[in-house]
Amino acid sequence: MASYDTIVIGMGAAGTTAASMLAKAGKRVLGLDAQDRIGGRVNTVPFGDGVVELGAEWIHGTRPSPVYDLAIQNNVSVIEQDISMEVFMSDGSLADKELVNELLNFCLQVVDDPPPTPGPLGQHITKKLMDYIKDKHPSLLNDQAFIQEFLSFMDLMVDNYEATDSWNDITTESRYEELEGHQHVSWHKNGYKTLFEILLNTYKNGPGLPTLTIKLKTEVSQIVWPQDPEAKVVVKCKDGAEYTADNVIVTVSVGVLKERHTALFSPPLPQKKADAIATLTMGLLGKIILLFPDPWWPKDHSFYGFLWRPEDKKNITEDTWAFRLIAASNPMGCKNALTMWTNGEVGRLVS
Template sequence: MARSQYDTIIIGLGAAGVTAAATLGKAGKQVLGLEAEGRIGGRVNTVPFGDGVVELGAEWIHGEHPSLVYDTAVQNNIQLAFQDLAFNIFRSDGQVPNEEFQLLCNEVIAQGFIFMANPPEESIPAGQFVTAKLMQYFKDNNPKILEDQDLVEQLLEFLNLLTNNYCACNDWNDLDARDKFTHLDGHQHISWYKQGYKTFFDIMLNTYRDGPGLSNLNVKLNTEVTQIAWPEDPNGTVKVITKDGAVYTADSVIITVSVGVLKESYKTLFTPKLPAKKIAAIENLAIGVMDKIVLSFETAWWPKNATFFGFLWQGEDRRRIGREDYWITRIFGASSPMGSDNVLTLWTSGETAKMVELLPEDLVRRKCMQLLQMFMGGKTIIPEPTGFIRSTWHSNPYTRGSYSYDSIHVASLPWLRSELAAPLTDRSGKPRVLFAGEATDETHFSTVHGACDTGYRESMRLLPASKM
């Protein structure tokens, strides 16, 4: 479909963009999808690795109902795998904790999540809130644990790092305990198993199992948008200019790039310039980093039932780590992904993740191997890895972060997400520039299903009521 005039141009083909493109294309609209990267998926990135595939971005479907993502998988008979978030706890002295200790740690982790799911009425840093609740919980249910202050600190720090990875923040006290995030009903950790998350995009774009695609959709990869000129005149059109000098026009445009990219580009991207309140939303919304370091081995050397590893750093061991290696103490654990049988994923987040993205590959690999050996102990012989790969969500100029979160620093600005989602209209009130993406969802931000919902929301804004 070679043309320069479209009904709608969609910028960014991640979950929100693909959902919008599929919805409008199936409704008969002529759609152009512009993607700066050389692949479709955005912050979902399934990569062949080990003896299968791994997810460098979104790992799971979080919840079942109501979820376009889950429904799409089920309706197409995709084999899914349900994972339980139970941790095999390891300690920095290499001693294998007994079953009683494992149960204690998992009880504390579960209790921490319960407190997070029942926030206070007032704004307070999440770390302060959960710490106070846990200390009271210990006094009421297990006062003996308070005699080992180092263990208490280990457990709190583990929960801090785990929260950082869930929310992409740097510290759980950066997070508002009263954040608006809401879980869907159903299981929270559903893997796409061997087919990978990319299957969702194949289904949405009708390319799954060699499907012919969508006839009304034209996709251009490796195409970075540098300017969006939108009309205030109801008779005008939206003009989109790309880095290679191409110009495309349309009745409307849907922007689905991350808020991290908007922070970096909004001053030069839009003509005329954005309204002050839209700028405030872009500048104040928080987006953080969650990164993965992935190692493959000839064969799996870890126990088959060990899906998640949790690392507890004893205070003395943490203090012995040199300043230049501090980042390894911010790796909270590892997991065995469902898409590959001989792979381990190590997780890190926040400012540490940004730094690790820039460290030499051989250094990161070597230090991660030392970390694993330290926690597994001398009785476990860890073979050399056969492969190494890592995510770089912050240094990637087309993402500049992993996902957004409700920061304690903007608790007094509850309108940020709704303002980011508000379309730019011409003088007649017709929407010309629309905004989608996980950061524009009030309650399901940071998730693929939330991003999909916003893509559908904005596409339906452009369709007549009879199409709804």
């Protein structure tokens, strides 16, 4: 039974960071992941003339950001991506870009100004938006069809940020703090995978970390954590292998914990942690990435939003899931690709 100072279960961003920091400090570390790759929800793949991100797309904020700092310290070029939208109506015409982006930015700012009494986020944004329209664009009140469609669009945008089915599933109460600096910094053709190469000291043919061992396609079946602080933790794997360590760091997703924590930990987790796992929700954000021989979309934008007219919606009785495609974007790592963004129920459907 091989023994280590620390075993890290799950080699996504959190797990790889923990494993690399401990290995750089001279600790003997074993990293285990059930997938055939490291990265977790970061998954850069070759596509067309470059790469696309099946998972995380951007560095959100640059100050203070250890991710952004690592890129700069290693001379990796990263590019700020403008995500202001060109918005198309369902009949192919262009919507009022300035108006839509103004209302969109206002709604996103409302999120940062919660009411004293917590409530559903969607209801709060709707009230604030209607007050704003009455004050700044009173003539728009005559176009209720546009307002209702914009509210539907905004619901999808918030769901896109929060990975939820509805913006009313989210409370206005939040402790989230946005980092300073640009919120959409792209790794472009370098790919987000570069972060993991830097962490593991393999970037530009680096030698790696000699005290870190990584085993992929290794699913953990049980973690036996002793109540005696002097005893070692035993990690049992589905392939029959067992490993021991002084410490084990578990970084698997909430979804995995929801499904398996009762069987994964022996003895069971304290009730407080079990209750937290049960209470937390697991959302979904989906991408449909299309490759074309040549780019045919407008080149002065990289994001394109969609607003449906009520009469056009009525004419579509099949494939109504398309109504919940929020937007399309041109990933900076592949000039001939378009990413269609979706979430929630439709994200589960198309996956």
